Amino acid sequence: xxxxxxxxxxxxxxxxxxxxxxxxxxxxxxxxxxxxxxxxxxxxxxxxxxxxxxxxxxxxxxxxxxxxxxxxxxxxxxxxxxxxxxxxxxxxxxxxxxxxxxxxxxxxxxxxxxxxxxxxxxxxxxxxxxxxxxxxxxxxxxxxxxxxxxxxxxxxxxxxxxxxxxxxxxxxxxxxxxxxxxxxxxxxxxxxxxxxxxxxxxxxxxxxxxxxxxxxxxxxxxxxxxxxxxxxxxxxxxxxxxxxxxxxxxxxx
Amino acid sequence: xxxxxxxxxxxxxxxxxxxxxxxxxxxxxxxxxxxxxxxxxxxxxxxxxxxxxxxxxxxxxxxxxxxxxxxxxxxxxxxxxxxxxxxxxxxxxxxxxxxxxxxxxxxxxxxxxxxxxxxxxxxxxxxxxxxxxxxxxxxxxxxxxxxxxxxxxxxxxxxxxxxxxxxxxxxxxxxxxxxxxxxxxxxxxxxxxxxxxxxxxxxxxxxxxxxxxxxxxxxxxxxxxxxxxxxxxxxxxxxxxxxxxxxxxxxxxxxxxxxxxxx
Numbered sequence: 001x002x003x004x005x006x007x008x009x010x011x012x013x014x015x016x017x018x019x020x021x022x023x024x025x026x027x028x029x030x031x032x033x034x035x036x037x038x039x040x041x042x043x044x045x046x047x048x049x050x051x052x053x054x055x056x057x058x059x060x061x062x063x064x065x066x067x068x069x070x071x072x073x074x075x076x077x078x079x080x081x082x083x084x085x086x087x088x089x090x091x092x093x094x095x096x097x098x099x100x101x102x103x104x105x106x107x108x109x110x111x112x113x114x115x116x117x118x119x120x121x122x123x124x125x126x127x128x129x130x131x132x133x134x135x136x137x138x139x140x141x142x143x144x145x146x147x148x149x150x151x152x153x154x155x156x157x158x159x160x161x162x163x164x165x166x167x168x169x170x171x172x173x174x175x176x177x178x179x180x181x182x183x184x185x186x187x188x189x190x191x192x193x194x195x196x197x198x199x200x201x202x203x204x205x206x207x208x209x210x211x212x213x214x215x216x217x218x219x220x221x222x223x224x225x226x227x228x229x230x231x232x233x234x235x236x237x238x239x240x241x242x243x244x245x246x247x248x249x250x251x252x253x
Numbered sequence: 254x255x256x257x258x259x260x261x262x263x264x265x266x267x268x269x270x271x272x273x274x275x276x277x278x279x280x281x282x283x284x285x286x287x288x289x290x291x292x293x294x295x296x297x298x299x300x301x302x303x304x305x306x307x308x309x310x311x312x313x314x315x316x317x318x319x320x321x322x323x324x325x326x327x328x329x330x331x332x333x334x335x336x337x338x339x340x341x342x343x344x345x346x347x348x349x350x351x352x353x354x355x356x357x358x359x360x361x362x363x364x365x366x367x368x369x370x371x372x373x374x375x376x377x378x379x380x381x382x383x384x385x386x387x388x389x390x391x392x393x394x395x396x397x398x399x400x401x402x403x404x405x406x407x408x409x410x411x412x413x414x415x416x417x418x419x420x421x422x423x424x425x426x427x428x429x430x431x432x433x434x435x436x437x438x439x440x441x442x443x444x445x446x447x448x449x450x451x452x453x454x455x456x457x458x459x460x461x462x463x464x465x466x467x468x469x470x471x472x473x474x475x476x477x478x479x480x481x482x483x484x485x486x487x488x489x490x491x492x493x494x495x496x497x498x499x500x501x502x503x504x505x506x507x508x509x510x511x512x513x514x515x516x
Contacts, residue, residue: 053389077395085393091386095378109395111297158394 001028003065004162004194005050010059012045019045021218023059027211029161032188032195034205036240037215038249043198046215047164050196051083052076064161081109084155084163084193088170090147092139098125098150099135105158124153128183145176152183156191163187165197169204181207202241206230214240216249285477286407292397293404302405310468311413314370315420318363322421325358326350326428334437343437347444348451350429355456359422361508364467367414368500372475375406376496379479380489388480403476407469414468415461422460459515466511467504474500 005027012020019042027033035043048054050061052068061068063079071079092101102121106112112120122132128149139147148168155163165184169177181204187193188208199205205212212229214222214237222234229237239247333346379402382388391398426448433439475496482492 048389051389051393053392077397080393080395083393085390087386087390089385091390093387093390094381104396105394108299108401154394 003027004029004063005196006060006062006065007046007050008060008062010046010049010061011057012042012049012054013057019218020049020056023215023218023220025213025220025223027162027194027196029194030188030192032184032197032208032210034197034199034209034212035215036199036205036212038240041215042218043215044166047166047196047198051085051164052080077109081105081158082161084158084160086148086151086155086163086165086168088166090139090151092142092147092151092154094139097136097138098130098142101139101150102153102157104154110158121153121157124157125150127156127186128153129179144172145179148172148176148180149183152180152187156187156193160193162194162196165195165199165208167198167200169199169201174203177201177204178207180204184208202243281481282473282477285403285480286473289399289403289407289473289476292399293408295400299401299405302401303408306405306409307413310367310371310409311416314367314417317370318366318417318421319424321362321366322354322359322425323428325362326354326425326430327432329353329358329425330429330432330437334433343439344443344447346433346439347429347447351426351448351451352456354425354429355422355452355460357460357508357512359425360418360460360463360467361504363417363421363464364414364471364504365501367410367417367468368471368497368504371410372471372496372500373493375472375475376479376482376493377489379403379476380482380492383480383482384485384489398480403480406472406476410468410472411465412468414471415464418460418464419457422457459511462515463508463511466507470503470507471500474503 003026005025007023007025010020010023011018023046025033035046037043045054049056050063064082066075066079068076068079092098093104096104099118099121102124103112103114103117106117106120107114122135125131125134130146130149130153134142134146134150139150142150168180168184172180184195184197185208188195188210195208197204197208199208206226209226209229211223211225213220214234216236222232222237224232229241232238235248238244239249329350330346333349334343337343337346337349379388382402388398388402391401430441430444430448433444434441478492478496478499479489482488484491
């Protein structure tokens with residue numbers, strides 16, 4: 001299998017606090033991998049390390065077979081354009097309207113002329129079931145669900161190989177969550193994009209994941225497919241999935 | 254005896270920590286400015302951002318800077334009159350207003366107003382972008398945030414605050430003229446002649462040099478405090494206060510140093 005992301009023995013410490021302790025994982029092309037775990041387990045740090053937003057203490061991260069630590073600044077920028085990110089709060093640029101937000105990576109990252117970039121941006125907005133009536137709106141005028149869709153359109157605008165979803169359904173109502181989940185599945189299955197997601201939402205997890213890794217105290221303590229997740233009797237997974245107050249998370253946390 | 258040593262050691266320890274903290278801040282600020290300037294001078298260039306900041310700094314600051322200068326010039330003429338009339342030295346008033354505005358009040362007042370208006374808004378804007386992951390989003394969209402956010406502000410601040418200082422000088426002197434001629438009944442022709450006779454190019458240039466340094470410092474501090482703010486809305490608020498307070502202190506401190514250097 002061809003891997004888009006390979007992480008080997010990744011560790012990250014902040015001062016004396018070890019947030020990630022020797023994590024290894026591989027994500028195949030077109031695969032949707034979901035990282036689950038309690039608050040403070042290191043999920044966001046793991047994703048930020050892969051994206052190069054935080055420098056790891058040790059370990060190797062390869063994107064499309066290239067060791068990101070060995071890339072020059074220019075090559076790193078090129079690699080990043082192959083990675084889309086849907087941030088938890090959307091992270092849309094407040095001072096820009098929807099079309100400017102969606103076309104941002106095309107214009108500033110890929111140097112696509114503005115007219116062409118706007119055309120592509122409109123296609124991407126259509127891909128997330130939005131039309132040109134929202135193009136001139138500013139992020140403050142959008143609802144939570146619409147913001148997420150615009151952010152998703154921005155994430156797929158540069159035709160990435162991988163998309164990172166940081167808690168894509170947090171703060172949304174169940175129906176809007178379902179719509180966002182469908183869009184994520186559409187991205188991975190129809191567009192063939194690999195996905196790495198962080199979520200607390202069990203419904204979303206069941207819907208969008210091919211494979212799941214459970215992170216606890218900076219280590220992946222369980223990894224398996226979507227089906228294995230529901231069948232396993234691993235006490236950590238069982239507690240997490242069922243949301244039990246009692247279990248190994250609470251006794252060892 | 255032993256407790257005295259212990260107290261002294263704690264005292265020295267605190268001073269040492271403060272000093273190391275101060276040096277670390279200076280180092281971090283220097284690195285930040287080098288990164289921003291290096292990012293800005295290498296292509297591609299973001300002209301749109303530079304133009305937007307130029308309008309913000311050069312155009313929208315004009316009313317507040319102009320008004321401060323007008324009233325300062327007017328008040329100064331009146332105050333000078335109160336003192337100078339005792340020695341029948343009223344003829345020196347236009348020269349004093351001219352020198353004070355161009356060498357000192359123009360640059361300092363314009364800079365303090367810009368620090369309050371723009372330094373604060375830069376920190377708040379960049380700080381909010383930081384805590385809402387918009388700066389991370391810039392990076393993951395392959396845009397250098399130093400080039401896109403920091404450099405345009407520092408560049409336009411350095412070049413346009415001197416322009417504001419020049420406007421400040423002119424309006425301040427005009428304020429003095431209005432009070433001198435229409436309130437204190439000076440002869441208009443004499444007032445203008447006295448003002449022009451005392452005009453020295455170096456006075457104006459030294460004020461503009463001060464303006465450029467202050468502009469650089471205000472925008473650098475505004476961006477730096479915003480860029481490293483953390484902890485949500487409260488953190489952004491704290492960073493904004495820090496930005497204005499630090500810029501204002503730096504302006505007054507550098508004014509002293511530059512006055513000695515350019516005297």
